[in-house]
Amino acid sequence: MARMKFLCDAERCIECNGCVTACKNTNEVPWGVNRRRVVTMNDGIPGERSISVACMHCSDAPCMAVCPVDCFYKTEEGVVLHDKDLCIGCGYCFYACPFGAPQFPQAGAFGLRGKMDKCTFCAGGPEKDNSPEEFAKYGANRLAAGKLPACAEMCSTKALLGGDGDIIADIYRQRVLTRGKGSEVWGWGTAYGPGGQKPAAAQPKS
Amino acid sequence: MTMRTLIAGLAAVVALGLAGCGEQPQVVQYKQGKYQGKPDAKPWDSAEWGGKQADWERAINTRTQYQNEYARTGPSGR
Numbered sequence: 001m002a003r004m005k006f007l008c009d010a011e012r013c014i015e016c017n018g019c020v021t022a023c024k025n026t027n028e029v030p031w032g033v034n035r036r037r038v039v040t041m042n043d044g045i046p047g048e049r050s051i052s053v054a055c056m057h058c059s060d061a062p063c064m065a066v067c068p069v070d071c072f073y074k075t076e077e078g079v080v081l082h083d084k085d086l087c088i089g090c091g092y093c094f095y096a097c098p099f100g101a102p103q104f105p106q107a108g109a110f111g112l113r114g115k116m117d118k119c120t121f122c123a124g125g126p127e128k129d130n131s132p133e134e135f136a137k138y139g140a141n142r143l144a145a146g147k148l149p150a151c152a153e154m155c156s157t158k159a160l161l162g163g164d165g166d167i168i169a170d171i172y173r174q175r176v177l178t179r180g181k182g183s184e185v186w187g188w189g190t191a192y193g194p195g196g197q198k199p200a201a202a203q204p205k206s
Numbered sequence: 207m208t209m210r211t212l213i214a215g216l217a218a219v220v221a222l223g224l225a226g227c228g229e230q231p232q233v234v235q236y237k238q239g240k241y242q243g244k245p246d247a248k249p250w251d252s253a254e255w256g257g258k259q260a261d262w263e264r265a266i267n268t269r270t271q272y273q274n275e276y277a278r279t280g281p282s283g284r
Contacts (some may be wrong), residue, residue, distance in 0.1 A: 002267070
């Protein structure tokens with residue numbers, strides 16, 4: 001079974017925020033909540049790099065571990081989702097998440113937090129698929145329609161890849177090899193192993 | 207009358223006091239692969255896919271490959 005993942009290619013991201021806009025538009029995310037955002041390092045300095053960040057749907061998700069009401073679940077495809085009917089808005093998941101993915105709408109005065117909202121990999125939530133209730137609470141369910149997350153599909157430079165982890169890792173490997181890099185890249189062996197150096201599909205034609 | 211009221215009052219206080227001595231579990235009961243919320247349907251359980259997981263996976267994987275422009279242009283098209 002596929003394990004759905006996001007992968008952002010920092011060499012390609014141009015900080016256009018198209019992914020952020022696509023997410024907000026597709027899921028009708030309220031003001032103050034950013035399920036996805038673009039982070040730029042060394043902004044304005046030559047060589048700056050940007051990456052698009054949202055919930056990374058961790059294999060061993062810390063938000064799931066710390067939730068006091070156990071409102072998180074992981075689907076068969078590896079997408080981390082939560083039940084807003086159970087969420088008490090305590091914010092523990094926000095402190096646990098290394099990516100700042102959990103978002104809290106400012107629902108009232110005195111810093112009152114509403115129920116947590118986060119990227120669903122466009123997979124909705126535990127309501128009837130593509131029902132008005134599901135859309136109101138969790139946003140669009142593109143996965144049930146056989147589509148990938150809107151952010152990845154809308155990315156103009158295809159910096160943001162989304163889908164089965166094995167497939168997008170292969171796409172990224174091919175890019176890196178085409179750029180003339182490979183085993184010297186940090187983490188390459190961990191990601192692809194010694195046998196993953198030069199797949200036939202990435203051999204440049206001579 | 208006063209004595210009876212006093213005894214009834216004391217009995218009520220004792221009953222209320224003892225009510226807090228119950229050993230009710232107050233922590234989440236975790237079960238591997240389960241959670242406390244509602245069950246969710248699989249993406250391929252919709253009317254569009256009719257429960258055919260293989261068809262859904264094929265469609266998703268094909269769509270994932272659309273993100274690879276080298277698959278359309280080839281390495282020489284870069």
